Amino acid sequence: MSSSNVKKVALAYSGGLDTSVILKWLQETYGCEVVTFTADLGQGEEVEPARAKAQAMGVKEIYIDDLREEFSRDFVFPMFRANAIYEGEYLLGTSIARPLIAKRLIEIANETGADAIAHGATGKGNDQVRFELGAYALRPDIRVIAPWREWELTSRETLLAYAESRGIPIEMKRGKTSPYSMDANLLHISYEGGILEDPWAEPEETMWRWSVSPENAPDRPTYVELTYEHGDIVAIDGERMTAAAVLARLNQLGGANGIGRLDIVENRYVGMKSRGCYETPGGTIMLKAHRAIESITLDREVAHLKDELMPRYASLIYNGYWWSPERRMLQQMIDASQATVNGVVRVKLYKGNVSVVGRKSESNSLFDMNIATFEDDRGAYDQKDAEGFIKLNALRLRIAGRKGASFA
Amino acid sequence: MSSSNVKKVALAYSGGLDTSVILKWLQETYGCEVVTFTADLGQGEEVEPARAKAQAMGVKEIYIDDLREEFSRDFVFPMFRANAIYEGEYLLGTSIARPLIAKRLIEIANETGADAIAHGATGKGNDQVRFELGAYALRPDIRVIAPWREWELTSRETLLAYAESRGIPIEMKRGKTSPYSMDANLLHISYEGGILEDPWAEPEETMWRWSVSPENAPDRPTYVELTYEHGDIVAIDGERMTAAAVLARLNQLGGANGIGRLDIVENRYVGMKSRGCYETPGGTIMLKAHRAIESITLDREVAHLKDELMPRYASLIYNGYWWSPERRMLQQMIDASQATVNGVVRVKLYKGNVSVVGRKSESNSLFDMNIATFEDDRGAYDQKDAEGFIKLNALRLRIAGRKGASFA
Amino acid sequence: MSSSNVKKVALAYSGGLDTSVILKWLQETYGCEVVTFTADLGQGEEVEPARAKAQAMGVKEIYIDDLREEFSRDFVFPMFRANAIYEGEYLLGTSIARPLIAKRLIEIANETGADAIAHGATGKGNDQVRFELGAYALRPDIRVIAPWREWELTSRETLLAYAESRGIPIEMKRGKTSPYSMDANLLHISYEGGILEDPWAEPEETMWRWSVSPENAPDRPTYVELTYEHGDIVAIDGERMTAAAVLARLNQLGGANGIGRLDIVENRYVGMKSRGCYETPGGTIMLKAHRAIESITLDREVAHLKDELMPRYASLIYNGYWWSPERRMLQQMIDASQATVNGVVRVKLYKGNVSVVGRKSESNSLFDMNIATFEDDRGAYDQKDAEGFIKLNALRLRIAGRKGASFA
């Protein structure tokens, strides 16, 4: 399809310098109308300013949506039911936001009759994949424009020159004086680039934006009680609240106690290793607490099966396959497992540590004090059963041993 | 087999009250000779006193072995190559010691001509399984005597009465005034029973023995550099040392900084849920640091495959299958993957937190700064490749979408 | 619990010699009432004669149920949605019937106020496990009596002597002149024991009961069309029929064409290897055809995920965990995947061979002729996309290669 065929593009527009340049570049290069879409995902920046900027560039159809509740309820919470962590460490804060943006962008394209979408992700990262796989799944014949893969503005200088020559205010950049490439939403904020490109270099304290350092956190622990229904937190310290409110409150509590910083080297889907730092205060608490409520309400084999499938589920989200039949299939299984995951977890937050100090479930606890006790259990458990259990589990090993197999 | 057939029993003997009662009970019940085996696994208690106690009860063959190095090198270290954690939390401190005791007990039985072994594990726990599966695998026709599953001494009172009546000094119990059932070795110390039987109850601070609380840890962080060869730590801050020395040093460093406390409800192999608290100061540092060195030296798909198999590997160890062909098969794969896991990790220890702040590998880093950079990469990576990559990965989703499949 | 506590036992009663002896033995040993339950699972033998036999032994509550439809619809069909095969070969014909018998036995125990159940499975096999795990899951405090594990009638001679002395007609044995231990239901017939205990010995032709040998099958192939809805066969050659009717018809077609014989050594859950021969004519056709309809209607990654989980699902059924939360969780995922598995498969049956010769799906085919074609596809697929796809998939290998890794 040649560029002349594009009539209208729906653009994921942050209001910042880069996507403003993209907006202008699309108008110039494709001679097409641009529809802008700006989402409030809880990144902590005003989204309304994007309206005036878009208008100033002649955009007629401007979408500014508050997606915080949908993001928390339909994306973050389902993912946490799986205890998802990528490569043993990463809580998938950026990954989980992309499918929602892709979905909304396609909806807007459909509503406005746009024949293409565009985004500001580069050709090196995971986000382009996440946006585009989602878009293609939801509208198979959509045209995708990824300016970073197309244009000549490949250095910071050429980009700034382009902005200047088109009268795009450079002060947009203000506030982004950070040397890092960042992404934020209700779940996390991430940092890449700058000195982080050396995996041996420790990030300076000033980089972190959402949390105090453990060193600067209060000298007294904070205790919190989290109430779960079907695997989701529905109340904090007894106060019922929405998913987005839960995330916001836990971010505040976690951030204040120095919780949720992470510094890793991860494997991108496009094939290279990359250093990233993350702050996920609320999510860090959620993961720990969710495992705790599952520990008393989930059957052992169900829990183990979830654990074995988790890395694959996490990879699907990391790689951009939220809108795939295999992610859906896994989600159905995971969600089904959460029917009994009801109860309360008590956690202690202190200078970077999240410690589970109590868990209970009125209706669904599988913890049986009578059987577990070290005291006399009055026949709840017959210790003699263990002999047969061990003997038959050992049978194949014994037969092999007798036949000469060596296990040592 | 009737009890009269047993001529000589090799007993895993701690020197404490319980196994002293067992020693006497074996002599009385089976009319057999008893060989005692006491191991120093780094539990932090003197093992030599067991000699006099055994002699006092007429034991002629007494084995007291320092197994700390073998334990660390051949059991703990291989397990950490797998990043093994049971149920997302537990570092398997007790589980990994049992197969070594089983092996040594069988060796001693073979050396002394014993026709049976005996241990002091109860019929409710995992340890009986771990001892006995190991014993059966290594000597298929060994007779196993598990007094707790056989005798009538099922309450503390009857046990004490038995001890008293046989002149077994009750002061043995001294020092174990703890209300908890504990197990310790170079990797960890565990606590069960007492108020822990209520999963809602927070353990009191006095329970913990190996670590200061994060609250009482120093106000300044400690930085440590760990050198890896083939996935194992071989030096700390540049000083080469043995596996046992590594563990001891990291326990000291971790314990001093409030690191490695854990409070969980876990699923036992015999079928019930049970509450346990653990201190694993060194192991907690090792897990975090090992993932970090792997993050720059391991291929993505190798790392992911390891992650997907890890829960099963951990379950094998938890359930007592160290001496099984399937554990061996997995170990071969894991060990093979560690050929390139060489380099240095720098960690920061502070009030309960282990933070990785640097990782490097002269010879095996797969981190390619030229490709990963956010700056101009001068053609190291062609961003245009991403389009085809995404398009073909999306193809099945697009075909399905066109055929009417709905992923939303 | 001492034997005197049992008041009423629900017995899985075939009407044959063994379970008749058990019936009498229960009455004598436990002094209890016995309720008999005889199921028609399509084993091909009359079940009504069991009534008179039970009455003759004084049984007052006699259940004789035709469970063929429930067995096919709620057990066999769901299992085939998973393409379940144990150890690469076995279609689980015996395993899948046991949970239904366990369930019905517990229902009858509940209805009749029985406090125990009994069955005729030995202590060496899998069936005891399957019966009892099901029973315990469905009624946790049920008492289970397994006479073969309790009584002294451990040889054929003592059993016959017991029968004679109690006036149990030995002619019951009639028809079972086979030297093999057999089990049959609508899905299969199995053979164990006799000369099969030597894995090198080929079974004689006369052993097989349900199928002609390929040698004796017709010289002309039979073609059949199977219509699928949501993964289940609902019509054969266009004729709609129930699940049980489908199984019966396919057994007839398969048996006549020499299809479905199997001769294997399998690993029992209790730890030993055992030789078994099986005839599963209809099931063999179903497995092949189900894979074929899935091949055009299932997404690739969904199909692969099913394939990777299949061995575990099959083991769960083989080991007796039908009534477990983990089997249910997997089933939910599998069933969800079958929503699109609709269409028709055409198979050719000929002297032992089942060959798929056609598959189609009006509504759900994901096969896209325009894209797959070797002819000019007029832009349906852009071959240039492949370059980027390969380049990025190769990136990690190239980086590693440049850094000196050797893959050869």
Place this chain on the structure above:
Amino acid sequence: MSSSNVKKVALAYSGGLDTSVILKWLQETYGCEVVTFTADLGQGEEVEPARAKAQAMGVKEIYIDDLREEFSRDFVFPMFRANAIYEGEYLLGTSIARPLIAKRLIEIANETGADAIAHGATGKGNDQVRFELGAYALRPDIRVIAPWREWELTSRETLLAYAESRGIPIEMKRGKTSPYSMDANLLHISYEGGILEDPWAEPEETMWRWSVSPENAPDRPTYVELTYEHGDIVAIDGERMTAAAVLARLNQLGGANGIGRLDIVENRYVGMKSRGCYETPGGTIMLKAHRAIESITLDREVAHLKDELMPRYASLIYNGYWWSPERRMLQQMIDASQATVNGVVRVKLYKGNVSVVGRKSESNSLFDMNIATFEDDRGAYDQKDAEGFIKLNALRLRIAGRKGASFA
């Protein structure tokens, strides 16, 4: 890299029309020297004629290699140790040949100083991926030229016109009067395209080239004994032979008995579904027999672990990742498991059927007749052990049941 930079290309050259056109096109388009590489992989066609054809087009460096032994020993045999099947059906005949061609092509490029390689695979298929992933892994900076993705000769007509205009003899096409796209080597022959593009159409009998139809196979069965060492067949009917000789003999035996035809729709790595027919006579026998020898020599859990990992291993080979660290890691595990896979399997071949009728292993059988027997086992197995085994395996289900969980 612009085309002018290529000085010498190593081309995978069959001697047929397509690769001859490619040869000429490379010379013309890149103005470079071409080195040809023609491999005898057992495809059943003469490879020597390729020499004269290459010479006629001015090629100076011509490699014609007999790789049948290396192919069988180092690629086919290791793969069969894993019981690899893609998507439940496909024996990977084409997939397993590609990595060897890639390796040899890179070796030749290195020997001759070529800076690029070229192949005749199209941009739609899996083979391009397999060739190129291998090439990139073995020589990360190799230039790959895939003419089908570059040139304008996209229809049969333009290709023929090009050939004619350059004097490339069209009679080369001779023998390939088949309407199918075919690929052959010692393991299999494949057919795609033509009427196969309709998945409902049955292929005509004349398509199949390697096997007689079951209908035309002999009326008498053939019995064969296969001797295994470490998982590989080393002798047939007692006669020792090389890997290639084993494959050739089994192909002959299987083909003569109508064995190994397959007709499937498979999922390509590049994203579309495609219909393929395959003849794999020897491989079909090998898979069945290998499972049989494993059934008596492999531990249960080792076998199950292999089964669970097999689909992933098969996908790796199908997708072209033979030369990857993850395939190597899996192979190490698989190979290690085969140490005990020694013995003899007896199979019966008859009109399309491969039936195992016997298996034995002097040194490594884990089949224990004394334990497995239905007769009196004289205490080899204590049936009473089963009660405890079942009770503890049921414990979690019973606790859940008592707490109100419903499994029905």
